[in-house]
Amino acid sequence: MTREIIIQALISGLLMGFIYALVAAGLSLIFGLMEIVNFAHGEFMMLSMYTTFWLYTLFGLDPLLSIPICIVLLFVIGVVTHYGIIRHILDAPMLVQITATFGLAIFLRSLAQFLWSADYQVIDDPIVSGRIEIWGIYLGLPQVVASAGCLLAFGFLYYFVNRTETGIALQATAQDREAAGLMGIQTNRMFALGWGIGASCVGVAGALISSYYMVFPDVGIIFALLAYVTVAMGGFGSLIGALIAGIAIGLIEAAGAILVSPAFKYGIIFLCYLAVVLLRPKGLFGRF
């Protein structure tokens, strides 16, 4: 095994990590806000990927141009999920909340299978394609663009949550719902906004990876699974935690694949995850 291969694998892992980080950030935002795990997060991502695929197949719209459409569409899906389902189960037992979003996930997955079949679809000729070479290391251009896009989106999200007034109000709502209401913050709107933004995160990620990743009804499962691990590892509700843990998981995955075996890479991720939560149950940057 040459040095180039290892470096190349690690850089690919890093790139993947940015995508995991954005997906996890969306999940973490919703959890931090209302302590509800969105088990349909991966299916939201799947919807974004199919949207991108169909816009490309039917109208020839390049995946890059689908990004804004996916952001808006997923925002709406998130908001509708809040008003249609989540709002009614806010004070319900946790098992009810789990089955509600889990049920939504199964519903969306079978809907995709029903409407678009279980076949794997690909976008065969996106604008961004081919490889680039930097210092003897080859990287797929779509992968580089997708990761850069996710990192950029993460930056926007971080800025929004920490530097804008609405973002601060969102944090206040997450930290103390009642006190936030007493400040004049409409907490129910903040929840809806959180769901909208959380879903938009996978809107961006889904649109970006569609240019090189296969699209099928179950595609979201592994991304969501990794996102749960990322959020738990980084600390529930922490954006920085999601970024660091996302990168860590991308790197562990890549290293595991070349050093041990591609077949065992997820096994290694979950082993590392177990190690982190055993040593530090609230995650690397967690408050809970």
Add this chain to the structure above:
Amino acid sequence: MLSIRNLEVSYGDYQVIRGVSMEVYVGEIVALLGPNGAGKSTILNSISGLQSAQAGVIEFDGVHIESMPSHKIVRLRLAHILERRRVFPYLTVYQNLWLGGYNPTVRDERKRNLERVYELFPKLRERETQLAHSMSGGEQQMLALGRGLMADPKLLMVDEPLLGLAPSVARHTIEVLKQINQKGVTILFIEQNVQTAMSLAHRGYVLESGKVVIEGTSSELLNSGEIKRVFLGG
């Protein structure tokens, strides 16, 4: 200014407030007293819209607020500082205060209101960038008061402002509340200790098991034999 008539509140099947009527007049400091679990906090929560009432009328400044959500009630310049301060722990002092002026009524006056809060609590200015959870109990109480004042309230409701404070800090807090009142803010507060409460309040209501059992001026309450029964169970 604030008028409550026949308020009834239940948690599930369990009725906690059983027909309470109270008045708070402009410029007053009124204490709400009573043993643990009497329902004091529940009354303030119903006024500020955090808890919905089964029956009764709550009128503030001529407006019926008994079925208004809390984010609208604060716009009427009615601020509520919750039991145990409840500052936003992972926001800075400045962010906490700034959110105190979030509602549209006072949004444009934030800078001015912030200056006033800093004049009253100079320490908060020094601690602007500190996270609220890392402050001492006394400092957090100041922050909670300051955050409430950012809504430029006509009526300030404070739930147990002296809870867990060292005697000297408690005395200081009482002085600050008096100052706030002298600037024209009407105050309704909860306190467990009769003597302490009466050193601040003009009038008081004593609550027992969800009913007002005694009401009167401070001197009337201090000299009441009934009050000993309520608090000492004698």
